[in-house]
Amino acid sequence: MKLLRIIPFLLIPLLGAAQDDLLGELEKQAVPPTVPVVATFKSTRIINGHSVETVKRNHMDFRISHRFGRLNSGAYELFGLDQATIRLGLEYGVTDNLMIGIGRSSEQKAYDFFGKYRVLRQTTGARTVPVSVTLFGSTVIRTVRSFIPGEQERSFQDKLSYTGQVLIARKFSERLSLQLTPTYLYRNQPELAADDQLLLAVGIGGRYKISKRVSLNGEYFWALRDKSSAALPYYNSLAVGFDIETGGHVFQLHFTNSLGMIEKQFIGETVGTWGKGDIHYGFNISRTFSLDKKSKRAATDW
Template sequence: MAKALLFLSVFSSVFAFAQEDLLKDIDTLTPNTETSQPAFKALQIVTGQSTKLPAKKEWYIIVAHRFGDVSTGFKNFFGLDNASTKLGVIYGLTDAVSVSLSRETFMKTFEGSVKYRLLKQNENFPVDIVGYNVMGINTDLDKDNYPYLKFSDRLAYLTQALISRRFNDKLSLQLTPSFVHKNLYEPATEDKNQFLAGLGGRYKISKRVSVNAEYFVNFDNHSFYKNPLSLGVDIETGGHVFQLLFSNSQVNSDIGYLTNASGNWGKGQIFFGFNLYRVF
């Protein structure tokens, strides 16, 4: 664990130095605008979604990477030999509605989503409320293993209410009640319908760096999978936000992250990774 943290520290320093010129382009907070600013700078807190949405006609390119279990040690170079990658695009239809499409290595999963603002924090209302709906397609399932497989068996669904509050220019918190439905599932390890509650937050430690954390409790979880717990660092640079993170879930997809976390923080079974967003 100590070696992995050292690697993260060195990686962060190198990346921040390389982006020194781009940092000059970041907009800074103006006085008396705390409640008008978004609660989060990135579209994700760590892996879970935040209440931030793209602006109208903005395109985002996503590259997310999760390496292997750091507890495997030098043999697998602390997990760097084993990775899961997610590539995706997000488009702002309006300032309040966005759509996305992504594909992840794990289970060769495609996910399409829609994210929409219901209420915005202002002087008369204390929180942002955003809805988030996802449909996932598992393309890795094989009829050799599932002879009676139908297309509908590949589908899974996620519905979330994202409720955040920006308390000041440093601290934001979010509550995320969630519901997952899987058409095909393994009864020994998971349920068809799963209810979860998440708590996440962001604390700004400098003009362009924040520390983030999130934890989801799965009320329908069996002992095999764990509740996802993730810690991260946001680095704001010109044109994009770079997120470094540690998590007990290697899965990048929204549904897989919430329901298929396999690592145990207490045993050092955690996964290093990053999210990179580029906006156009």
């Protein structure tokens, strides 16, 4: 009987050791949760071109994009500030991954219609996805009238152009994000007869956070034109600038050699070059409104 009374006390250390071993095994087998990476870029644009970001579901983004004249126009034109080109845009998040938009540019009096769909989102944790991927497609209608006497007006079909892009981005750290943008651009009737209808291009862009609400952005599009197009007065688009976030607003201040603000124009029809000072000062203003009654204000993940 004395032995039976002692046995439980002898088993206590063994049970404690077994429990520690079991907890240790469970900790080893525990898998961290899958966490989506947010705010690869602050805006749906890097500068001129689209980023992988989409407008959130039931949110409306009103955008004002402005480009002044060339800095090398001199003091008489106030270094370009006397001249202005503008685009107004309205964009809506159908879902968190799908957005649609419409815009009107004073350049060529063009209307653009587009859609973006995020097919893949970068994640960390149990299921790691290294990049975010968003598909972009747009149609542009050029409505400016001919200013050449006797020139026949374009047909409706000839006024159309189309763009398709695959936006591939990775957020490497809290500060650095980069994006690669293969581009397909087709013009039913190019602005110049010597230009090809089909133009392929590759864009690269990125941002580097300087502070909590300010980042340095850069963007370059390389148009893949053949040697026969060397005589065309077109250059590759280069832009640098800053993003400044203030609650529901995002201000983008930048310098670029492109006057146009839609893909047809800044990828295919940039006629200025940085080397000659053909640089335009410009800005984008984005104001997001929530149309969801449950949300009092637009969320902004910086």
